[in-house]
Amino acid sequence: MQETSQYHVEHLSTFMMDKTESIATVDDAIKKLVLLNSKDKIWTQEMLLQVNDKAVRLLDIDTQEELENFPLPTIHHCQTVLNQTRYPSILLLVCQDTEQHRPDIHFFYCDEVEAEMVHADIDSALGDNKHGKKMRPQTLKVNQEKMKRHRETIIPASSAPKGPTPGGRVAAMNMQALAPPTKTHGPDVERRGSAQQDPESHEKLAQRIEKDVQILNCSLDDIEVFVSRLQKAAEAFSQLNQRNKSKKSKKKGPADGMLTLRAKPPSEAEFIDSLQKLKLAFNLLAKLKKHIQNPSASELVHFLFGPLDLVLQSCGSPELPRSVVSPHLSRDAVDFLRGHLSPKEMTIFELLGDGWTRPRADWPRDQCAPTYFPKFRNGWEPPAELFRTSPWETEGSGEPPRSPISNLMSPFKSDEIFGTQSLNSSNGSNNGLTSLSRKYAKIRYHFVARNANELSVLQDEVLERDERDSPNDAYEHYDRDAVLEPRYHECAGCQAGEHDRGR
Numbered sequence: 001m002q003e004t005s006q007y008h009v010e011h012l013s014t015f016m017m018d019k020t021e022s023i024a025t026v027d028d029a030i031k032k033l034v035l036l037n038s039k040d041k042i043w044t045q046e047m048l049l050q051v052n053d054k055a056v057r058l059l060d061i062d063t064q065e066e067l068e069n070f071p072l073p074t075i076h077h078c079q080t081v082l083n084q085t086r087y088p089s090i091l092l093l094v095c096q097d098t099e100q101h102r103p104d105i106h107f108f109y110c111d112e113v114e115a116e117m118v119h120a121d122i123d124s125a126l127g128d129n130k131h132g133k134k135m136r137p138q139t140l141k142v143n144q145e146k147m148k149r150h151r152e153t154i155i156p157a158s159s160a161p162k163g164p165t166p167g168g169r170v171a172a173m174n175m176q177a178l179a180p181p182t183k184t185h186g187p188d189v190e191r192r193g194s195a196q197q198d199p200e201s202h203e204k205l206a207q208r209i210e211k212d213v214q215i216l217n218c219s220l221d222d223i224e225v226f227v228s229r230l231q232k233a234a235e236a237f238s239q240l241n242q243r244n245k246s247k248k249s250k251k252k253g254p255a256d257g258m259l260t261l262r263a264k265p266p267s268e269a270e271f272i273d274s275l276q277k278l279k280l281a282f283n284l285l286a287k288l289k290k291h292i293q294n295p296s297a298s299e300l301v302h303f304l305f306g307p308l309d310l311v312l313q314s315c316g317s318p319e320l321p322r323s324v325v326s327p328h329l330s331r332d333a334v335d336f337l338r339g340h341l342s343p344k345e346m347t348i349f350e351l352l353g354d355g356w357t358r359p360r361a362d363w364p365r366d367q368c369a370p371t372y373f374p375k376f377r378n379g380w381e382p383p384a385e386l387f388r389t390s391p392w393e394t395e396g397s398g399e400p401p402r403s404p405i406s407n408l409m410s411p412f413k414s415d416e417i418f419g420t421q422s423l424n425s426s427n428g429s430n431n432g433l434t435s436l437s438r439k440y441a442k443i444r445y446h447f448v449a450r451n452a453n454e455l456s457v458l459q460d461e462v463l464e465r466d467e468r469d470s471p472n473d474a475y476e477h478y479d480r481d482a483v484l485e486p487r488y489h490e491c492a493g494c495q496a497g498e499h500d501r502g503r
Contacts, residue, residue: 004052005140007118008061010044011258012087012107014239017094026094029105030081037085043232044109045262049091051121053128053136056093060261067257070095072129076103078122080115089115093122106258117143209291211386216284218376219277220300225377226274227307229266230314236262271315273375275324278308279356280374283392286333298340305345312348322353326369328360330391361395368396 013036015021015029023029036042047067048059056075058068070093077094084090087109096103110118124139236259266274281304289297312321329337334357341349350357360368371393373384387393 003137003140004050005121005143006051007049007110008046008112009049009091009108009110009118010046010087011058011262012042012044012090012109014107014258015105017103017105023105026077026079026092026105029107030084030092033081033090033107034084037087042085042087043228043235043262045232045258047258047261049108049118051118051125053125056122056125058258067261071097072126075122075126078119078126080119081107082115087111091115091118091122113143113147117146208386209288211382212284212288213292214380215374215382215386216281216288218378218380219281219284219374222277222377223274223281223304223307226266226270227310229270230310233263233265236260265314268320271311271320272324274307274311275321276327276372277374278304278311279324279327279329280372282337283327283330283333283390286330286336287391289336297336301337301340302342302345305341305348309348312351318351318353322355325355327372328363328369328392328395329356329358330395331359331361332391334359359395360392365396 013033015023015032017023017025017029023032033042046061048061048064050057050059053072055072056070057066059066074095074097075093076096077092079092081090081092082088089110091108091110093106093108094103095106108115108118120139121136121143124136128134128136240256240259240263282301285292285297285300292300295303312318315321337349338346371387373387375381
């Protein structure tokens with residue numbers, strides 16, 4: 001009777017034994033893994049490892065689909081790698097089938113069962129297959145007894161999710177800096193400082209800051225995990241391409257299944273979740289800018305634009321990021337970003353559209369997004385009241401919201417922008433044009449030039465519209481009208497040179 005054992009593992013990496021890559025031995029492969037670990041370049045992939053008397057199989061943990069099947073005769077070496085990386089218990093397999101010119105070296109982190117037990121299971125299966133013995137049943141029995149003793153020594157943990165442990169990447173400054181003053185100098189000072197002088201209010205403020213810092217740390221952790229997934233997928237996709245180029249046939253090769261799984265990009269919902277947590281982080285950094293240091297809020301803003309840029313590149317177009325309105329940014333967050341971003345970061349920020357650049361206070365109340373409650377990977381659920389009372393969920397103004405176009409065109413008043421004027425020059429000539437008025441249009445959405453004849457524009461920007469015929473008139477009108485607002489206006493009182501775009 002065939003016995004099948006199954007283990008939860010995390011695939012760490014696969015190297016081809018290749019002297020040109022400085023991997024001529026198993027030890028070379030281990031050294032490379034240790035090097036990648038030191039540079040934080042290892043991205044794990046959960047899967048199931050099954051062992052029977054015929055093969056070692058790898059299965060997708062969600063679908064149970066077979067990713068790899070290594071017949072026992074193709075497994076040439078099996079060993080453990082212990083306590084050499086952040087992953088203390090690693091299983092190593094060297095596999096090569098008849099069609100491979102070079103063997104592959106696979107590394108798996110055994111997170112639930114010790115790597116020694118998985119190694120013993122596979123080693124006994126290899127011995128039985130090679131020598132015709134029946135040692136594996138006894139090995140499995142010993143392993144089961146070890147696992148039973150291990151379970152008995154573990155104290156069951158509470159199932160209720162706890163708050164994040166102290167000591168995250170961001171910490172609040174010494175709260176003594178917020179201590180109430182011991183003396184006052186007159187009634188005005190006393191009134192202004194009454195809230196701070198109340199020990200209970202000071203304690204509540206300190207607790208709120210600490211909770212905000214915890215939420216920020218959880219957001220940063222989840223963003224880091226998502227970026228790691230993107231990097232892992234990109235690396236696996238690159239490896240697949242290299243393997244496909246070197247293959248003579250389109251037949252699925254060894255390790256292709258694992259690489260295909262690793263190359264699978266995150267879902268749209270996961271992209272949205274990451275973008276929402278980036279916006280939440282920006283809000284919190286603006287709110288905590290006086291209370292955190294090493295790194296400071298401005299340093300973390302620059303750091304976060306790296307992941308944001310990577311997410312935008314992975315999306316392929318800005319449409320998905322622009323659709324993420326919730327959570328809104330507070331006015332303080334927008335001002336803080338505009339005051340600290342580099343020119344490159346500002347370009348990225350502006351391309352994200354109103355959902356990012358327009359604070360909640362400038363949105364009509366009936367268009368505001370619902371309150372955002374994040375879900376963190378560690379299971380912690382912050383008190384909902386923290387979000388309901390946050391500035392980015394409560395800001396609003398009784399005044400009509402400012403139009404984004406009014407910000408862009410701030411040098412002109414609205415009645416100065418829209419109207420008509422002849423294109424005749426000051427010397428009476430019309431520059432070869434026949435009595436055309438100067439017409440302007442508002443841009444519907446961002447457009448990136450695809451060639452030297454096109455112009456990159458930003459959403460809500462106002463450009464002069466050129467109505468002259470051209471050889472490619474049909475194509476230009478199709479493209480131009482898709483980008484421009486269908487109704488456009490003529491400009492009154494604008495002298496030549498007042499608008500520096502659209503020429």
